[in-house]
Amino acid sequence: MRRAQNANAGPYTYNSYGGNNESQRLSEENEEMTSQLKHKVKALKSLTIDIGNEVKNQNSMLNDMDDDFHKSGNFLERSMKRLVIMGKGSHNYHLIFLFCFCFVVFLLLWVALKFR
Template sequence: MRRANLGTDLLANISYGSGHYVASGYSVYEEENEQLQEGLRAKVSALKSLTIDIGTEVKYQNKMLEDMDSDFDSTGGLLGSTIGRVKQLSRGSQSKLLCYMLLFCLFVFFVLYWFIRLR
């Protein structure tokens, strides 16, 4: 008799209406897998969004670097022409260079004198 009651208890634990088997725990694992899948989908979506943002930032940074490269090239050209002029000036007679230096020193002296006097 006890064995007959044991079989009916097992059948009582099985829910046929909802399709879930409580006794075997099958629905618990299935629900847990679905929750884990949803979590994984959310993480993949966040990762996709992050990689798109990184790609956009990389493109912006590359454009800035190209602009800086062109700016440095133009500055290098300007600096090269200025150095060429200084070399040309130094090739001239020393008296011209001395005259230019003297005029520059006088100009600086008068500007400083005028600035101090106004204070």
């Protein structure tokens, strides 16, 4: 008896024009969901394009940094070679001058403090 009462209110009820109310509602929902999906796809596409551009910019900056580090590394390498060449030299008079300078400075400080 219940089935007889609900038979016309089921998912396949037809309107007076012979169309299916449920199928029209589903069709409208599908269209709405399709338009929402299109908007989301457009947003994702623009986001991925922006990410790609940012990655390209970051890669170019990293390449520039790599070049700068390579240049500074070469500069330090040349400086170290010059220091090694200076250290291997047979003229070690700079140590004698340094020792004499320190001796004179300490002597002057001692005299200044002693006769104050």
